[in-house]
Amino acid sequence: MDRIDEATVFERRRGFLLGLAYRILGSRAEAEDVLQDLFIKWLEADKATIANPAAWLTTACTRHCIDLLRSAQRARVDYIGTWLPEPIQTLHHESPEHSHELASSLSTAFLLLLERLTPKERAAYLLHEIFDLDYPQVAAALDVQEATCRKLVSRAKASLGNAQVRHQPEPSRQQQLLSAFHAAIDSGSTQGLAALLSEDVELCADGGGKASAIRETLYGLEAVLGFVGESLSTYWRDYQWQEVEINGGRGVVLRGGGEVVAVVSFGYDGEGRVNRVFIMRNPEKLGLLGSGVLV
Structure with a gap:
């Protein structure tokens, strides 16, 4: 050979x-x-x-x-x-x-x-x-x-x-979530998003000490909606949004100044509601984004 x-x-x-x-x-x-x-x-x-x-x-x-x-x-x-x-x-x-x-x-x-x-x-x-x-x-x-x-x-x-x-819900359900999530960031109103989240939803972020991110996981609908409608809406409203496949499901890549600044993906319960929100902010983990894995 x-x-x-x-x-x-x-x-x-x-x-x-x-x-x-x-x-x-x-x-x-x-x-x-x-x-x-x-x-x-x-x-x-x-x-x-x-x-x-x-x-x-x-x-x-x-x-x-x-x-x-x-x-x-x-x-x-x-x-x-x-x-x-x-x-x-x-x-x-x-x-x-x-x-x-x-x-x-x-x-x-x-x-x-x-x-x-x-x-x-x-x-x-x-x-x-x-x-x-x-x-x-x-x-x-x-x-x-x-x-x-x-x-x-x-x-x-x-x-x-x-x-x-x-479990992954139908693509149409995932798209409905992304639209509601984006609307909540744009307007600060989380009413539409609330209907798509489970009561025990969790939100966590990974900044790795290299980018600003919450260090503790948020638990429960009220805490997560408050963070999205207040903090994220304030800081993310002007970022460029790109909806893509992230880890096999619909997610969002956010860019500021031409650079990727965050990636958001979701986990779902058996009824198709979001029970986990994952935010990646660590720049060291965003460098290879865009390379596909099919197996």
């Missing part, structure tokens, strides 16, 4: 590997770094000893991500304010089934739920439940016995519960 063939094999697997790395790490930037390191490792590997290149790449990617996630989780203890996954701009797929699966496994709410898991539980769950690898394949990727692998997935399922956060 020459260099061109080696690169072709890697590129064919790039989308899968990037999607896996992002879901494990919650960071597009870190996922891109993983793929750069992995590509070099792949070029240097003895291909004569690799019977299944796809499996080799999946295993190397998974193990590298697990090591990084362990370090990242320790670093998040000292993170300033609320930590949120790095938002990504996703692309709408022509297949409704594919779009739903994409949205459900990339949503910010679901990625936050995965934070409950240990690194190996997270990797095992994603490989088996999202990417449909069988238990022997997952066990090989994690270098554990199949019985251990089954326990990892079982524990992950128990920790995640019914994972209702993977």
Whole structure:
């Protein structure tokens, strides 16, 4: 296998590997770094000893991500304010089934739920439940016995519960929310928005100590509506709004002076009402916005 063939094999697997790395790490930037390191490792590997290149790449990617996630989780203890996954701009797929699966496994709410898991539980769950690898394949990727692998997935399922956060309402419902949210910012009146939020709605923001953002999560309809109708309406009214797909659902990119200053995405309950509002303000997590992930 020459260099061109080696690169072709890697590129064919790039989308899968990037999607896996992002879901494990919650960071597009870190996922891109993983793929750069992995590509070099792949070029240097003895291909004569690799019977299944796809499996080799999946295993190397998974193990590298697990090591990084362990370090990242320790670093998040000292993170300033609320930590949120790095938002990504996703692309709408022509297949409704594919779009739903994409949205459900990339949503910010679901990625936050995965934070409950240990690194190996997270990797095992994603490989088996999202990417449909069988238990022997997952066990090989994690270098554990199949019985251990089954326990990892079982524990992950128990920790995640019914994972209702993977619910995404119809696009028309999401668009209705965006219109009401924008109207509330423009006018300061939240009456229309209130009907689309759950009573136990939460709002959190990630500034990372590098941009102004609330550091504590707001709980309840009154608190969230008050913040949107007063604070956000005051400071966001003059920003440029762009409605895009963010982590598989409809969201908003806000720009000021030509720069992205905030990204807003939402989580939904089983009845299609918003129960989570996520605001990303950390400039370090906004730099790669616009790169699509389809797997």
